[in-house]
Amino acid sequence: MKNSDILQLKNFCVTYNTNRGKLCAVNNVNLRLKYGNTLAIVGESGCGKSSLAFGLMKLFNKKDVSISGDLIFAGENLISANEKKMQLVRGKKMAMVFQNPMTSLNPYLKIGTQVIEHAQRHLGLSKNEAKNQAISLLNKVGIQDAASGVTHYPYEFSGGMRQRSMIASAIACSPELIIADEPTTALDVTTQAQILELLSRNVQQNNMSMIIITHDLGIVSGLCKNIVVMYAGTIVEEGTVYDVFSNPKHPYTRSLLKAIPQVGHHSAKKLCTIKGKPPDLVNYVSGPCVFSPRCDYSKPVCDEKNPEVVRCSNSHHYRCHFDLIPESEGDDKNSSFISNSSHKRNRNIILSIENLEISYEKSKKRNAVDNVSLELFENEILGIAGESGSGKSTLIKGILRLVTPASGKILFNDKDITKLHDNELINIRRSIQMIFQDPYSSLNPRLNAWKNIAEPLINYENLRGKKARIEAEKLIEIVGLDEHHSECFPHEFSGGQRQRLGIARALAVKPKILLCDEPVSSLDVSIQAQILNLIKELHQSLNLTLIFISHDLSVINCLADRVAVMLDGKIVELADTETLYKNPTHKYTQQLFSAIPGINSFTNKPDQ
């Protein structure tokens, strides 16, 4: 039993029937998972990870999506199983934890009901038994006061608690396989660590198998034994985590690993990026190597034929024409930035915040920003770290008066922004611009690229028509897009390209200060690295002063000169980046550091 496969996929395909043609999201995947093992599936968004997971449970509508190949689960081929049969498998033998706990729970049903819902069906529990079972499950996933917890509605739970409830629901029937589809993407770092710990503990205790799908390579290392790297619907590399991380064979895996900003990484070095974006798989015919257009090692043969699977050890396979030699640390092709130590001597205060308090009408109990004082020096990058709800975004929205501060002062150019009249405020906003968090909602979807970028030019500089367009096109080129993109509408761009447009817009009126509100939090690692490099380049070439907000300390580490850590609206620690990373003094900062998934444990050989 121990050595047999719980799951085996042979030539597994998931094909969407779209208006434009067939989209092959999962293409001929062969996969094996042994009982009690944990497998990670990683890749950028749009590489077919979630489609694979949904395909395993056959959660698709037959009309829209066709599944083919062999899907052997616990010795049974489910590929032709009907819906009724699948209902018996789902929840009982195979359970799923979804990505967004905010939307995957039904807001009208009590937590207890939802946790035990399918268990009640599968196991035939009585009402009382079900309730007791639900309480014990919630206890198991670490929800305090589970007895009253079962009677709560989802809105009364935080994101982390909801995800715990989802996990409780998934393990309710003690399934043999748990599929976790990006279970921590929507959560904070500290919560993420707890949830991952909880997942792996439960899986081990109950002797389950788990497939965890993620784009975050960091969380894989401590959690899983095996890893599968997916690109454009195919598996490009698979093996044990140790093998793959210590000796990545496929260029894609290698780029993904290098794109992750690391704590302790030298901040003057450029991050590695992967050019371009995953291909559009509509009407895709297998031919040349799918990764070749983005590959740094691409040679003519790559465009001719699809590489075969190469086995370099019993468990480590990859799909490439070449056998890449491992790179040594020093042999880094990437250029580094000019050292900016000279800027650090320049200590002119450009903006100072004194005892700033901001509160929202709805929650009068607590200030969103509570007595914050801060000084921003010219030409520095100030990072602000903290969990969601810690008031980081509110703080910089307060600087621009997008929210009105309750009290305190924000001094810029000897003027107090909090007391400015609306006409004067326009001048301030001209010198302080902002990059927004979500590139999908920060561009007006009804305006094309150049019109979106020209907005500040039209309003501040009174440019009209052709003049505005020429200026906008210049900006489009500055942020690394092509001139012909100027007619495109936001929906035609990828997330990273949109964020570039957002940056172009912020730069349009040549601001002195640029506020960045988590500009990379919704982007893939490879794209994140591109954007971070761009921001850093622009910071140096345009003499900008930056405030950079992120919940990800490793991102802040690679950019910022100084870091402020925020908790519950207060700044709990403010120090130079190096000082902070070497020697965090506040307890919360230490907690944040320890929560960063163990990227450094790549090279540690697993125990077994």
Next chain:
Amino acid sequence: MSGINVFMTKKHVSPFFKSITDLTKNKLSVVGFSVVLAVSILCVFAPIICSNSPTQIHPWIGSRSPGYQSPPCLSENVFTVGLSPETSIRVLGYKALNYTVKRSISERLRIVVKRGNIHKLTLLTGAKSLMEYDLNSGFETAWELNESDERGRRLPEVNLKIGEPVPEGLMNPGQRVMIVQLIKKADDEIIRFEFNNEIVKRIRRDGTEIDKISLKGESITSIRTDSGNVLRMTFLLGTDELGRDLFSRILYGGRISLLIGIVATAVSLLIGVCYGAISGYSGGKIDQIMMNIIDILYAIPFMFLVIILLVLFGRNIVILFIALGAVQWLTMARIVRGQIFSLKEKEFVDAARVCGASSKRIIFYHLIPNAIGPIIVYATLTVPVVILEESFLAFIGLSVQFNGQNLDSWGSLVQQGMLSLGTGGERYWLLIGPSLTMALTLFGLNCLGDGLRDCFDPKTKSNR
């Protein structure tokens, strides 16, 4: 700069046009759109399409079923040599026309009644007294004449005899004297007209030329050209009791109905979108007050208000536009307010503020275009509602007027059709024609609206 995957798409489709192209994939809404388009084109080009004027009466024709044909003429057709003829325009443009005209011999019979019995029967031509007269003999029809010598009802074919009681149904009880017109058909005669540039050149009757002739519409049985073609006017959907062409009445009525539907919707759009957008964008107290005002307005029974307005200020079409538009904007304002309320939380609004856009610019340049989907959908669905409301008003007799003249809309056509339906529904076409046209148009508009809703609402999108 790191390389960006270059995509060389030639066309850059705005989201708006993308939605519109999606619409073409929805069969039902394409059908709806075609129906609406067809009806609108027919109505707009009614003067070109309809050969018969919607107001021209042909009393001798009366109410005829769909497809009835008759020679093109008016009640009184006057032809004078040297002048252009006063007749239906359909006969103009011919060089020569041969009219076949019924010749009739008319005779008057005077009936005097004494104590319920017929006392005297006199033929007025030649004052000839009779002992007996059979209304069924010789002459084809008998009509009652009133005091002013106008023809009344047609009389039953009965036998009259002096000294005998008056046959039932002939006279009103208590009536003493009655004049009866007796009409006898004679042979048809052919009158030939020759025209030159639409001016009568020559009139020839029985081989002799005359200067002037007046022909009653009812007497003309056919009009032929020299080559033997028969001129006809066709009533596609039949005629009403006054002999007016129902087809052209429906098309002209459609112009009124559609105009009211579109203009009232435009009024509601203008007020509703501005009001809703301002309310939604302002938020807080202003929003609360503005929405409370809408709640209060909702509480007023608006149909009564419209009726009172129409009664007080006259049934002017402008009043109706305002009145109906004023009812519809409430829902529009609520929808727009809801849209704007959620849209303003999006980051691009903050971005616009950082970019220095004024509130006015944010509302009208950034927010409203993003809410255009629901606005268009609701506007499309408002048009049929307004058409129905106007029909209701017309149905209860408050049809619109312009410069004191009644404008017939579909609603008033349905009402008239219902009134003149007849006891057994003999003249069904008068009701079915306008009702069916209206139903078809409303169906088309609703389908179109539903299709648009599916296209603009990403949640109901079936394609990925």
